[in-house]
Amino acid sequence: MAPRKVLAGARVVLPTGTVDDGRVLVDGTRIADTDAETADTEATEAAHTEAVDLTGHWVVPGFVDIHNHGGGGASFTSGTVEEVLRGIRTHRLHGTTTLVASTVTGDLDFLARRAGLLAELAQQGDIAGIHYEGPFISPCRKGAHSEELLRDPDPAEVRKLIDAAHGHARMVTLATELPGGIDSVRLLAEHGVIAAVGHTDATYEQTVQAIDAGATVATHLFNAMPPVGHRAPGPITALLEDERVTVELIDDGIHLHPAALQLAFHHAGASRVAFITDAMDAAGFGDGRYMLGPLEVEVADGVARLVEGGSIAGSTLTLDRAFKRAVTVDGLSVEDAVTALSANPARLLGMADRIGSLEPGKDADLVVLDEGFDVVGVMRQGAWVVDPQLG
Numbered sequence: 001m002a003p004r005k006v007l008a009g010a011r012v013v014l015p016t017g018t019v020d021d022g023r024v025l026v027d028g029t030r031i032a033d034t035d036a037e038t039a040d041t042e043a044t045e046a047a048h049t050e051a052v053d054l055t056g057h058w059v060v061p062g063f064v065d066i067h068n069h070g071g072g073g074a075s076f077t078s079g080t081v082e083e084v085l086r087g088i089r090t091h092r093l094h095g096t097t098t099l100v101a102s103t104v105t106g107d108l109d110f111l112a113r114r115a116g117l118l119a120e121l122a123q124q125g126d127i128a129g130i131h132y133e134g135p136f137i138s139p140c141r142k143g144a145h146s147e148e149l150l151r152d153p154d155p156a157e158v159r160k161l162i163d164a165a166h167g168h169a170r171m172v173t174l175a176t177e178l179p180g181g182i183d184s185v186r187l188l189a190e191h192g193v194i195a196a197v198g199h200t201d202a203t204y205e206q207t208v209q210a211i212d213a214g215a216t217v218a219t220h221l222f223n224a225m226p227p228v229g230h231r232a233p234g235p236i237t238a239l240l241e242d243e244r245v246t247v248e249l250i251d252d253g254i255h256l257h258p259a260a261l262q263l264a265f266h267h268a269g270a271s272r273v274a275f276i277t278d279a280m281d282a283a284g285f286g287d288g289r290y291m292l293g294p295l296e297v298e299v300a301d302g303v304a305r306l307v308e309g310g311s312i313a314g315s316t317l318t319l320d321r322a323f324k325r326a327v328t329v330d331g332l333s334v335e336d337a338v339t340a341l342s343a344n345p346a347r348l349l350g351m352a353d354r355i356g357s358l359e360p361g362k363d364a365d366l367v368v369l370d371e372g373f374d375v376v377g378v379m380r381q382g383a384w385v386v387d388p389q390l391g
C-alpha cells in the first residue's frame with residue numbers, strides 16, 4: 001500500500017474555487033480529502049503520512065488531452081507499443097495524466113488493426129481511448145491527411161472502426177456534409193462515441209443539421225474549416241453558438257491568432273472549450289523530419305509543416321505550455337484554464353466521476369506548477385511522474 005501523502009501549502013484549484021494554503025490528502029491512488037482542516041486532522045491521525053510542502057506553488061487537476069497524435073518522437077498512428085508508451089510518457093511529464101490517442105487518415109484495414117493495438121493500451125489504462133481523425137473528411141479541408149485515402153463517411157465503415165476499438169472508440173472527426181455524414185453522426189451518437197465536426201467544408205446550415213443529429217465537438221475550431229463570412233457564416237458560427245457543442249482549440253500561438261482564440265472563448269464560455277494539443281511526434285522531442293501517417297513533415301522552430309505543400313501538420317504543443325499561455329498570454333483565469341484543460345475534456349469522455357477535478361474519491365491526478373506556471377510536479381493515480389521534491 002502506497003503511503004498517504006498530504007500536499008500542503010499550495011494554492012489549490014478546487015471546483016468551488018481556489019484555496020490559498022490548501023491541502024490535498026492522497027491515499028493510495030485516490031484523493032481522500034481536499035478540506036484543509038479535516039485533511040490535516042486525518043493526516044495527523046494516520047500513520048505513514050508523508051508531508052509534501054508545496055508553499056508558493058499551484059496544485060491543479062491533471063490535464064486531459066482528447067486530441068493527440070504522438071510525442072517524444074513516437075507516433076500513435078504507426079509506432080510500436082514501446083514507442084506509443086514513450087509518447088504517452090512524454091506528455092505525462094508535461095502534466096497530461098489522461099490522453100486519448102488520435103490516428104490520422106489511413107487505409108480502413110490499417111486503422112482497424114491499429115485500433116486493436118491501441119485498444120489493448122486502453123484496456124490497461126495507458127490511454128483513455130481512441131480518436132479517429134479521418135478518413136471520413138473533406139478533400140477541400142484535408143490539412144495533413146492523404147487525399148487518396150479519404151472517403152465518404154459510410155455508416156457501415158464507421159461501424160467497422162467502432163467495433164475494431166473494442167469499446168474504446170471515443171471520438172471520430174468527420175466532415176458531416178459528405179454523403180453518409182449525418183447517418184454516421186447518428187450511428188456514433190447511438191454508440192456513445194463523440195461525433196466531432198472537423199476537416200469540413202460544411203455550410204452553416206449543414207453544420208446545424210449535424211449538431212441536431214448528435215455532433216457535440218468541433219475539431220480544432222477555425223483550423224481546417226471555412227472562415228466566417230457575412231453571408232456564409234459557415235461551420236464556425238454554428239459550432240460556437242450551439243450550447244450542445246464543445247470547441248477544441250489549439251493554443252500554441254501558431255494555429256490561432258490570439259484574438260481568434262479570445263473570440264471563441266468569450267463566445268462559447270469556459271465551460272464549452274477544450275484545449276487540445278493535436279500534437280505529433282516532435283512534441284517534447286525536437287525539430288527534424290518526421291512522418292505523419294504516410295506524409296513527410298518538417299519541424300522547424302517547433303512548427304510542423306508538410307514537406308509537400310507546407311500545410312500545418314499538427315503541433316509540437318504539450319498541455320503545460322497551453323496552460324501557461326492561456327494564463328500568461330491570453331489572460332484567462334487559472335480557474336477557466338483548469339476548466340478548459342481538465343474538467344471539460346473529462347466530462348466529454350464521460351469520466352468526470354473519476355478525473356477532471358480535485359475532489360475526494362477521484363483519481364489523484366494533479367499537476368504542481370510554480371509561480372511562473374511551469375510544471376514542477378505531476379502525480380498520476382497517486383504516484384509521482386515528476387516528483388516536486390526532486391526538482
Ligand SMILES: [Zn+2]
Binds near residue numbers: 102
Ligand atoms: Zn489531429
